[in-house]
Amino acid sequence: MENLREMFQVMTRRFGFLNKNCCSTGGYDISLVQSHILYEIDKQHKPSMQQIAETLGTDITTFSRQVQSLIKMNLVKKNTDPDDKRVSILSLTTEGVYIAESIDQQMNAYLNEVFSHMNEFERETVVRSIKLLNESMAKSSKCCTTPLG
Amino acid sequence: MENLREMFQVMTRRFGFLNKNCCSTGGYDISLVQSHILYEIDKQHKPSMQQIAETLGTDITTFSRQVQSLIKMNLVKKNTDPDDKRVSILSLTTEGVYIAESIDQQMNAYLNEVFSHMNEFERETVVRSIKLLNESMAKSSKCCTTPLG
DNA sequence: TTTTTTACTTGCAATTTGCAAGTATTTTAT
DNA sequence: ATAAAATACTTGCAAATTGCAAGTAAAAAA
Numbered sequence: 001m002e003n004l005r006e007m008f009q010v011m012t013r014r015f016g017f018l019n020k021n022c023c024s025t026g027g028y029d030i031s032l033v034q035s036h037i038l039y040e041i042d043k044q045h046k047p048s049m050q051q052i053a054e055t056l057g058t059d060i061t062t063f064s065r066q067v068q069s070l071i072k073m074n075l076v077k078k079n080t081d082p083d084d085k086r087v088s089i090l091s092l093t094t095e096g097v098y099i100a101e102s103i104d105q106q107m108n109a110y111l112n113e114v115f116s117h118m119n120e121f122e123r124e125t126v127v128r129s130i131k132l133l134n135e136s137m138a139k140s141s142k143c144c145t146t147p148l149g
Numbered sequence: 150m151e152n153l154r155e156m157f158q159v160m161t162r163r164f165g166f167l168n169k170n171c172c173s174t175g176g177y178d179i180s181l182v183q184s185h186i187l188y189e190i191d192k193q194h195k196p197s198m199q200q201i202a203e204t205l206g207t208d209i210t211t212f213s214r215q216v217q218s219l220i221k222m223n224l225v226k227k228n229t230d231p232d233d234k235r236v237s238i239l240s241l242t243t244e245g246v247y248i249a250e251s252i253d254q255q256m257n258a259y260l261n262e263v264f265s266h267m268n269e270f271e272r273e274t275v276v277r278s279i280k281l282l283n284e285s286m287a288k289s290s291k292c293c294t295t296p297l298g
Numbered sequence: 299t300t301t302t303t304t305a306c307t308t309g310c311a312a313t314t315t316g317c318a319a320g321t322a323t324t325t326t327a328t
Numbered sequence: 329a330t331a332a333a334a335t336a337c338t339t340g341c342a343a344a345t346t347g348c349a350a351g352t353a354a355a356a357a358a
Contacts, residue, residue, distance in 0.1 A: 004260040005253060007279045009188065012161045012168075014286045014293035017206055019161075033314090039158065049337065057166055059316055064338060066314090086323045086336040104154060111153040114293070117285040129278035130156045136266040137163045144163035144263070182345085198306065208347055213307060215345090235305040235354045 022106040038100040057146035171255040187249040206295035
Protein backbone atom coordinates (compact mmCIF):
# COMPACT_ATOMS: atom_id res chain seq x y z
CA MET A 1 0.00 0.00 0.00
CA GLU A 2 1.20 3.51 -0.71
CA ASN A 3 2.08 5.89 2.05
CA LEU A 4 -1.15 7.68 2.75
CA ARG A 5 0.41 10.26 4.98
CA GLU A 6 2.91 11.36 2.41
CA MET A 7 0.23 11.94 -0.20
CA PHE A 8 -1.84 13.97 2.21
CA GLN A 9 1.13 15.90 3.48
CA VAL A 10 2.11 16.99 -0.02
CA MET A 11 -1.42 17.85 -1.00
CA THR A 12 -2.28 19.87 2.07
CA ARG A 13 1.03 21.68 1.97
CA ARG A 14 0.38 22.76 -1.59
CA PHE A 15 -3.12 23.82 -0.73
CA GLY A 16 -1.68 25.72 2.22
CA PHE A 17 0.63 27.66 -0.08
CA LEU A 18 -2.27 28.47 -2.33
CA ASN A 19 -4.24 29.65 0.67
CA LYS A 20 -1.40 31.85 1.80
CA ASN A 21 -0.98 33.38 -1.62
CA CYS A 22 -4.65 34.10 -2.02
CA CYS A 23 -5.27 35.77 1.29
CA SER A 24 -2.85 38.56 0.52
CA THR A 25 -4.67 39.29 -2.71
CA GLY A 26 -6.40 42.59 -3.31
CA GLY A 27 -4.08 45.07 -1.62
CA TYR A 28 -5.52 44.33 1.81
CA ASP A 29 -3.04 43.09 4.34
CA ILE A 30 -4.82 40.00 5.54
CA SER A 31 -3.10 37.16 7.34
CA LEU A 32 -3.87 33.53 6.66
CA VAL A 33 -5.71 33.06 9.94
CA GLN A 34 -7.71 36.20 9.34
CA SER A 35 -8.75 34.95 5.93
CA HIS A 36 -9.94 31.73 7.53
CA ILE A 37 -11.96 33.70 10.02
CA LEU A 38 -13.58 35.73 7.26
CA TYR A 39 -14.31 32.53 5.38
CA GLU A 40 -16.02 30.87 8.31
CA ILE A 41 -18.05 33.90 9.33
CA ASP A 42 -19.27 34.11 5.77
CA LYS A 43 -20.11 30.42 5.69
CA GLN A 44 -21.86 29.96 9.02
CA HIS A 45 -25.24 31.34 9.88
CA LYS A 46 -25.06 34.07 12.54
CA PRO A 47 -22.14 32.44 14.30
CA SER A 48 -20.97 33.29 17.79
CA MET A 49 -17.33 33.81 18.73
CA GLN A 50 -17.16 30.37 20.32
CA GLN A 51 -18.54 28.69 17.24
CA ILE A 52 -15.96 30.10 14.86
CA ALA A 53 -13.09 29.64 17.29
CA GLU A 54 -14.18 26.04 17.80
CA THR A 55 -14.46 25.42 14.07
CA LEU A 56 -10.99 26.76 13.45
CA GLY A 57 -9.49 25.10 16.49
CA THR A 58 -8.21 28.41 17.80
CA ASP A 59 -7.93 29.33 21.44
CA ILE A 60 -10.79 31.64 22.29
CA THR A 61 -8.51 34.33 23.71
CA THR A 62 -6.39 34.40 20.59
CA PHE A 63 -9.53 34.43 18.53
CA SER A 64 -10.96 37.31 20.52
CA ARG A 65 -7.96 39.43 19.63
CA GLN A 66 -7.97 38.43 15.98
CA VAL A 67 -11.59 39.48 15.76
CA GLN A 68 -10.72 42.77 17.40
CA SER A 69 -8.19 43.51 14.71
CA LEU A 70 -10.63 42.53 11.98
CA ILE A 71 -13.16 44.91 13.50
CA LYS A 72 -10.55 47.67 13.49
CA MET A 73 -9.96 46.93 9.81
CA ASN A 74 -13.69 47.29 9.34
CA LEU A 75 -14.15 43.82 7.90
CA VAL A 76 -16.15 42.27 10.72
CA LYS A 77 -19.01 43.39 12.94
CA LYS A 78 -19.99 42.15 16.37
CA ASN A 79 -23.53 42.28 17.75
CA THR A 80 -24.68 41.06 21.12
CA ASP A 81 -27.24 38.32 20.84
CA PRO A 82 -30.54 39.71 22.18
CA ASP A 83 -31.45 36.28 23.57
CA ASP A 84 -28.21 35.92 25.49
CA LYS A 85 -26.22 39.04 26.18
CA ARG A 86 -23.07 37.07 26.81
CA VAL A 87 -22.71 35.95 23.23
CA SER A 88 -21.50 38.06 20.34
CA ILE A 89 -22.86 37.36 16.89
CA LEU A 90 -20.29 37.86 14.18
CA SER A 91 -20.94 39.10 10.69
CA LEU A 92 -19.02 40.57 7.80
CA THR A 93 -19.22 44.21 6.83
CA THR A 94 -19.77 45.12 3.20
CA GLU A 95 -16.02 45.46 2.89
CA GLY A 96 -15.52 42.12 4.62
CA VAL A 97 -17.88 40.42 2.21
CA TYR A 98 -15.99 41.96 -0.67
CA ILE A 99 -12.63 40.70 0.61
CA ALA A 100 -13.99 37.26 1.43
CA GLU A 101 -15.48 36.97 -2.02
CA SER A 102 -12.39 38.14 -3.82
CA ILE A 103 -10.30 35.60 -1.92
CA ASP A 104 -12.87 32.94 -2.74
CA GLN A 105 -12.77 33.80 -6.41
CA GLN A 106 -8.98 33.68 -6.49
CA MET A 107 -8.98 30.32 -4.75
CA ASN A 108 -11.55 28.82 -7.06
CA ALA A 109 -9.80 30.23 -10.10
CA TYR A 110 -6.56 28.59 -9.05
CA LEU A 111 -8.27 25.34 -8.22
CA ASN A 112 -10.00 25.35 -11.58
CA GLU A 113 -6.63 25.88 -13.19
CA VAL A 114 -5.35 22.84 -11.33
CA PHE A 115 -8.35 20.82 -12.46
CA SER A 116 -7.80 21.93 -16.03
CA HIS A 117 -4.91 19.48 -16.16
CA MET A 118 -7.40 16.65 -15.89
CA ASN A 119 -10.03 15.31 -18.22
CA GLU A 120 -13.71 15.41 -17.39
CA PHE A 121 -13.76 11.90 -15.98
CA GLU A 122 -10.79 12.53 -13.73
CA ARG A 123 -12.28 15.76 -12.46
CA GLU A 124 -15.49 14.06 -11.46
CA THR A 125 -13.62 11.24 -9.81
CA VAL A 126 -11.47 13.60 -7.81
CA VAL A 127 -14.41 15.70 -6.68
CA ARG A 128 -16.31 12.62 -5.59
CA SER A 129 -13.25 11.33 -3.79
CA ILE A 130 -12.78 14.47 -1.77
CA LYS A 131 -16.42 14.37 -0.76
CA LEU A 132 -16.01 10.78 0.28
CA LEU A 133 -12.93 11.63 2.23
CA ASN A 134 -14.67 14.45 4.05
CA GLU A 135 -17.55 12.18 4.95
CA SER A 136 -15.19 9.51 6.21
CA MET A 137 -13.23 11.98 8.26
CA ALA A 138 -16.47 13.25 9.74
CA LYS A 139 -17.44 9.69 10.65
CA SER A 140 -14.16 9.06 12.35
CA SER A 141 -14.50 10.04 15.96
CA LYS A 142 -10.86 9.41 16.80
CA CYS A 143 -9.34 11.88 14.47
CA CYS A 144 -9.50 15.06 12.54
CA THR A 145 -11.33 17.18 15.06
CA THR A 146 -10.03 20.14 16.95
CA PRO A 147 -6.92 19.31 19.00
CA LEU A 148 -8.30 20.27 22.39
CA GLY A 149 -11.95 19.41 21.82
CA MET B 150 -20.37 22.75 -10.15
CA GLU B 151 -19.68 22.33 -6.49
CA ASN B 152 -17.54 24.72 -4.55
CA LEU B 153 -14.08 23.31 -4.88
CA ARG B 154 -12.59 25.61 -2.33
CA GLU B 155 -15.01 24.64 0.38
CA MET B 156 -14.27 20.96 -0.08
CA PHE B 157 -10.54 21.54 0.08
CA GLN B 158 -10.82 23.89 3.01
CA VAL B 159 -12.72 21.35 5.07
CA MET B 160 -10.43 18.51 4.12
CA THR B 161 -7.18 20.30 4.79
CA ARG B 162 -8.46 21.71 8.04
CA ARG B 163 -9.32 18.24 9.25
CA PHE B 164 -5.98 16.92 8.15
CA GLY B 165 -4.38 19.86 9.93
CA PHE B 166 -6.07 18.90 13.19
CA LEU B 167 -4.87 15.36 12.75
CA ASN B 168 -1.38 16.63 12.14
CA LYS B 169 -1.51 18.76 15.25
CA ASN B 170 -2.76 15.92 17.37
CA CYS B 171 -0.15 13.53 16.13
CA CYS B 172 2.88 15.71 16.59
CA SER B 173 2.34 15.95 20.31
CA THR B 174 2.25 12.19 20.60
CA GLY B 175 4.85 10.30 22.56
CA GLY B 176 5.49 12.59 25.51
CA TYR B 177 7.83 14.79 23.51
CA ASP B 178 6.86 18.41 23.28
CA ILE B 179 7.04 18.89 19.55
CA SER B 180 5.33 21.72 17.74
CA LEU B 181 3.56 21.27 14.43
CA VAL B 182 6.26 23.06 12.45
CA GLN B 183 8.94 21.02 14.16
CA SER B 184 7.16 17.81 13.23
CA HIS B 185 7.09 18.97 9.63
CA ILE B 186 10.80 19.64 9.74
CA LEU B 187 11.49 16.18 11.13
CA TYR B 188 9.28 14.70 8.45
CA GLU B 189 11.09 16.43 5.61
CA ILE B 190 14.58 15.73 6.91
CA ASP B 191 13.59 12.10 7.11
CA LYS B 192 12.16 12.13 3.63
CA GLN B 193 14.82 13.98 1.69
CA HIS B 194 18.25 12.63 0.94
CA LYS B 195 20.97 14.53 2.80
CA PRO B 196 19.13 17.82 2.61
CA SER B 197 20.64 21.22 3.26
CA MET B 198 19.00 23.90 5.38
CA GLN B 199 17.89 25.80 2.30
CA GLN B 200 16.29 22.75 0.77
CA ILE B 201 14.09 22.01 3.74
CA ALA B 202 13.23 25.64 4.36
CA GLU B 203 12.30 26.00 0.70
CA THR B 204 10.18 22.86 0.76
CA LEU B 205 8.27 24.03 3.79
CA GLY B 206 7.98 27.61 2.60
CA THR B 207 9.60 28.90 5.77
CA ASP B 208 11.83 31.93 5.99
CA ILE B 209 15.42 30.73 6.27
CA THR B 210 16.07 32.74 9.41
CA THR B 211 13.05 31.31 11.16
CA PHE B 212 14.06 27.90 9.97
CA SER B 213 17.59 28.33 11.25
CA ARG B 214 16.27 28.92 14.73
CA GLN B 215 13.80 26.06 14.58
CA VAL B 216 16.63 23.73 13.65
CA GLN B 217 18.68 25.08 16.52
CA SER B 218 15.98 24.15 18.97
CA LEU B 219 15.62 20.69 17.42
CA ILE B 220 19.35 20.22 17.82
CA LYS B 221 19.09 21.25 21.46
CA MET B 222 16.37 18.65 21.86
CA ASN B 223 18.78 16.15 20.34
CA LEU B 224 16.48 15.23 17.48
CA VAL B 225 18.47 16.69 14.61
CA LYS B 226 22.14 16.80 13.65
CA LYS B 227 23.94 19.28 11.45
CA ASN B 228 27.07 18.44 9.48
CA THR B 229 28.98 20.76 7.22
CA ASP B 230 29.07 19.51 3.68
CA PRO B 231 32.70 18.59 2.90
CA ASP B 232 32.25 19.70 -0.71
CA ASP B 233 30.93 23.11 0.27
CA LYS B 234 31.60 24.31 3.75
CA ARG B 235 28.83 26.88 3.60
CA VAL B 236 26.09 24.29 3.54
CA SER B 237 24.87 22.29 6.50
CA ILE B 238 23.57 18.82 5.87
CA LEU B 239 20.71 17.94 8.13
CA SER B 240 19.95 14.51 9.49
CA LEU B 241 17.92 12.96 12.26
CA THR B 242 19.48 11.53 15.39
CA THR B 243 18.41 8.10 16.56
CA GLU B 244 15.95 9.83 18.83
CA GLY B 245 14.76 12.00 15.97
CA VAL B 246 14.16 8.98 13.79
CA TYR B 247 12.20 7.41 16.60
CA ILE B 248 9.99 10.47 17.03
CA ALA B 249 9.49 10.90 13.30
CA GLU B 250 8.52 7.29 12.95
CA SER B 251 6.14 7.29 15.85
CA ILE B 252 4.40 10.35 14.44
CA ASP B 253 4.27 8.68 11.05
CA GLN B 254 2.73 5.56 12.51
CA GLN B 255 0.12 7.55 14.37
CA MET B 256 -0.77 9.48 11.26
CA ASN B 257 -1.05 6.41 9.09
CA ALA B 258 -3.07 4.62 11.74
CA TYR B 259 -5.54 7.48 11.86
CA LEU B 260 -5.69 7.72 8.10
CA ASN B 261 -6.30 4.00 7.84
CA GLU B 262 -9.09 4.38 10.32
CA VAL B 263 -10.58 7.07 8.11
CA PHE B 264 -10.25 4.83 5.07
CA SER B 265 -11.90 1.99 6.93
CA HIS B 266 -15.19 3.80 6.44
CA MET B 267 -14.92 3.11 2.72
CA ASN B 268 -15.09 -0.03 0.66
CA GLU B 269 -12.15 -1.32 -1.34
CA PHE B 270 -13.25 0.38 -4.54
CA GLU B 271 -13.71 3.72 -2.88
CA ARG B 272 -10.36 3.48 -1.18
CA GLU B 273 -8.59 2.87 -4.48
CA THR B 274 -10.46 5.67 -6.15
CA VAL B 275 -9.58 8.12 -3.43
CA VAL B 276 -5.92 7.17 -3.44
CA ARG B 277 -5.75 7.55 -7.18
CA SER B 278 -7.51 10.88 -6.98
CA ILE B 279 -5.10 12.31 -4.50
CA LYS B 280 -2.20 11.24 -6.66
CA LEU B 281 -3.83 12.86 -9.64
CA LEU B 282 -4.41 15.99 -7.68
CA ASN B 283 -0.81 16.16 -6.59
CA GLU B 284 0.36 15.71 -10.14
CA SER B 285 -1.96 18.42 -11.37
CA MET B 286 -0.88 20.80 -8.66
CA ALA B 287 2.73 20.13 -9.58
CA LYS B 288 1.94 20.91 -13.22
CA SER B 289 0.30 24.18 -12.34
CA SER B 290 2.92 26.87 -12.40
CA LYS B 291 0.59 29.58 -11.15
CA CYS B 292 -0.29 28.07 -7.87
CA CYS B 293 0.51 25.88 -4.96
CA THR B 294 4.18 26.68 -4.66
CA THR B 295 5.88 28.49 -1.85
CA PRO B 296 4.45 31.98 -1.30
CA LEU B 297 7.66 33.91 -1.84
CA GLY B 298 9.30 31.64 -4.41
C1' DT C 299 42.92 39.11 -6.76
C1' DT C 300 38.95 41.49 -6.18
C1' DT C 301 34.02 41.31 -6.48
C1' DT C 302 29.86 38.98 -6.23
C1' DT C 303 27.08 35.41 -4.89
C1' DT C 304 25.58 31.91 -1.80
C1' DA C 305 24.52 29.55 2.76
C1' DC C 306 23.68 30.41 6.91
C1' DT C 307 23.44 33.12 11.65
C1' DT C 308 22.31 36.87 14.91
C1' DG C 309 19.94 41.42 16.44
C1' DC C 310 16.22 43.39 16.80
C1' DA C 311 11.18 44.60 16.89
C1' DA C 312 6.52 43.19 15.79
C1' DT C 313 3.09 39.72 15.87
C1' DT C 314 0.92 35.68 17.62
C1' DT C 315 0.24 32.59 20.97
C1' DG C 316 -2.07 30.60 25.43
C1' DC C 317 -2.62 30.43 30.35
C1' DA C 318 -4.41 32.76 34.41
C1' DA C 319 -7.43 35.84 36.06
C1' DG C 320 -10.85 39.00 35.28
C1' DT C 321 -16.15 40.79 34.12
C1' DA C 322 -20.79 40.10 32.89
C1' DT C 323 -24.64 37.32 32.02
C1' DT C 324 -27.24 33.08 32.40
C1' DT C 325 -28.34 28.63 34.41
C1' DT C 326 -28.69 25.61 38.20
C1' DA C 327 -29.18 24.41 42.60
C1' DT C 328 -31.09 25.13 47.31
C1' DA D 329 -35.89 33.94 45.64
C1' DT D 330 -31.09 33.78 46.31
C1' DA D 331 -26.65 31.82 46.29
C1' DA D 332 -23.50 29.00 43.57
C1' DA D 333 -21.95 27.29 39.30
C1' DA D 334 -21.43 27.59 34.52
C1' DT D 335 -20.91 30.08 30.24
C1' DA D 336 -19.21 33.76 26.84
C1' DC D 337 -16.07 36.64 26.31
C1' DT D 338 -11.99 40.08 27.51
C1' DT D 339 -7.47 41.66 29.38
C1' DG D 340 -2.64 40.99 31.56
C1' DC D 341 1.06 39.01 31.17
C1' DA D 342 5.09 36.27 29.46
C1' DA D 343 6.78 33.06 26.09
C1' DA D 344 7.23 31.57 21.43
C1' DT D 345 7.33 32.61 16.43
C1' DT D 346 7.89 35.45 12.92
C1' DG D 347 10.74 38.29 9.23
C1' DC D 348 13.67 42.03 7.91
C1' DA D 349 18.24 44.03 8.15
C1' DA D 350 22.78 43.29 8.86
C1' DG D 351 26.27 40.27 9.82
C1' DT D 352 30.04 36.09 8.87
C1' DA D 353 32.23 32.74 6.22
C1' DA D 354 32.96 30.15 2.09
C1' DA D 355 32.63 29.52 -2.94
C1' DA D 356 32.08 31.26 -7.71
C1' DA D 357 32.68 34.82 -11.09
C1' DA D 358 35.04 38.76 -12.72
